[in-house]
Amino acid sequence: MNTSRCTEGFLGEYRIAVVEKAGYGLSGAAKTKRTVENLVNESRAALKALGIEPPYILAPHSYSGFEAIWWANTYPDEVKAVLGIDMGLPNMMKAQAKEIPDEKKRAMAAKSKALMQKIAKRGLLDKLLRNKTVNASGLMTGDELTAEEKQTYEEVYYKNIASEAVFEESILAEENALKAESTGVLSCPACLIVSNMKVPVKALSWQQAAKDYAAQCGAEIHLQNEGHMMYTKTPDKMAGIYKAFLEKVL
Numbered sequence: 001m002n003t004s005r006c007t008e009g010f011l012g013e014y015r016i017a018v019v020e021k022a023g024y025g026l027s028g029a030a031k032t033k034r035t036v037e038n039l040v041n042e043s044r045a046a047l048k049a050l051g052i053e054p055p056y057i058l059a060p061h062s063y064s065g066f067e068a069i070w071w072a073n074t075y076p077d078e079v080k081a082v083l084g085i086d087m088g089l090p091n092m093m094k095a096q097a098k099e100i101p102d103e104k105k106r107a108m109a110a111k112s113k114a115l116m117q118k119i120a121k122r123g124l125l126d127k128l129l130r131n132k133t134v135n136a137s138g139l140m141t142g143d144e145l146t147a148e149e150k151q152t153y154e155e156v157y158y159k160n161i162a163s164e165a166v167f168e169e170s171i172l173a174e175e176n177a178l179k180a181e182s183t184g185v186l187s188c189p190a191c192l193i194v195s196n197m198k199v200p201v202k203a204l205s206w207q208q209a210a211k212d213y214a215a216q217c218g219a220e221i222h223l224q225n226e227g228h229m230m231y232t233k234t235p236d237k238m239a240g241i242y243k244a245f246l247e248k249v250l
Contacts, residue, residue, distance in 0.1 A: 006046035017052050019043045023165025025156060030165035036176040039064075039169075040071045044078075054078035057246070061085040062228065063173055066093075066180040073183035081249060083242045084192035084219075086228055092209035093177035096201050102174075109170050116162045134158070137232040144232070190219035191245040193238055197228045220245055 005020040005027040021039060022030035032038040047056070057080055060068040065087025072079035100108075119126045119133055126133070130140075134157045139145055145153060160166065169176075194210040207223055214221040222241055226233045 004042040004046040006043075006050050006052070015052075017047060017050070019046050021165070023163035023169075024160060029163075030168070034165055034169040034172050034176075036066055036070045036179045039176075040067050040074070043067070044071075044075075055080045057081045057083060059083040059085055059242075060087045061231070063088050063169055063176070065089055066173070066176040069180040069186050070176075070183055072186055072188045073180075076187060079188050081188055081246065082186060082190040082219075083245070084190060084194075085231055085238070086193065086195045086197065088173070088177065089209055089213045090177040090181035091213055092199070092201070092204065092206065093174050094181075095204040095209065096199065097174045099201055099203065105174075106171060109167055113162060113167050120158055120161045122158070133161070137229045139232055142232070185213070185217040186219065187217070189245075189249040190214075190217060191242060192219050192221045193230070193241060194221060194223050195228050195230045196223070196225050 004022055005025060007018050007020075018025075020027040022028060022032075022042065032042070047053075054075075055078055058068045058071065060082065065084060068079075068082050068084070068087060069090070072082060119129060134154055135141060139153060140150055192210055192214055194207050197206045199206050210221060210223075213219070224230050224234065231238060
């Protein structure tokens with residue numbers, strides 16, 4: 001049974017659908033392995049369950065970039081364009097895999113998971129690390145959300161803070177990136193907005209990886225001096241970039 005949840009609405013001339021994958025948002029726990037195939041097919045099923053038929057414009061963030069590439073290349077009739085929100089790219093994962101052995105990666109993930117489980121208890125550690133965890137986006141102290149929305153945001157955050165699905169996705173990121181790469185470079189029009197996120201890789205920076213990939217697939221690229229959650233810092237600017245891009249390519 002599919003455990004992904006999908007909500008939709010309209011923003012100006014665009015119909016927007018948000019898929020909350022298993023282990024994220026208000027969705028339930030994952031019932032399948034977090035492979036790129038399962039992730040994509042569960043998202044496809046969630047959209048179709050609401051009667052939202054393709055073609056789609058995908059807007060992936062982070063690891064979802066591998067899903068977007070695999071989806072667009074495997075089902076080309078379903079994807080008209082990709083709007084990359086600091087999306088993960090195969091070349092970055094390959095560079096990371098060369099410098100961080102699988103055993104070390106798993107140890108790092110286990111350590112992070114143990115920390116999140118402690119923070120989930122809402123004790124002193126949670127309070128000390130609040131601006132690096134639930135408020136890493138700045139939304140909890142900003143004025144973008146109402147008091148009710150902040151409460152929901154916080155509840156959902158702690159619900160998923162130690163999600164098995166999220167940690168499994170991080171462990172499988174290299175495998176999923178390789179599967180995405182095996183389908184070829186992104187074959188549809190794409191606009192990538194890329195942050196200045198720091199990565200534990202000496203050979204390649206996050207932005208250089210994006211520049212290299214954009215050159216390969218002919219994507220439009222925009223660099224921003226904001227962190228990985230830049231969508232909470234410059235949403236209007238990003239929306240403007242994407243809208244102008246879509247007007248050119250669609």
